[in-house]
């Protein structure tokens with residue numbers, strides 16, 4: 001796949017663990033299995049639209065039923081506030 005950072009055909013899809021700061025600014029959650037890109041030159045990163053999707057979902061979801069570690073899939077299934 002083409003890497004969006006270096007435009008070389010050196011990337012592939014992978015998943016990544018991410019730490020995310022919650023809207024309260026104080027707590028951090030760990031999100032597992034987040035879809036990511038892995039480039040031979042640039043390393044592992046999240047694409048901008050995926051980043052926004054996670055951010056939006058965190059801001060609009062009720063995460064009170066979750067611990068501070070959950071998967072991307074669980075986040076996407078979280079109830080809306």
Ligand SMILES: [Zn+2]
Pocket residue numbers: 003004005006007008010011039040041042043
């Ligand atoms: Zn790259």
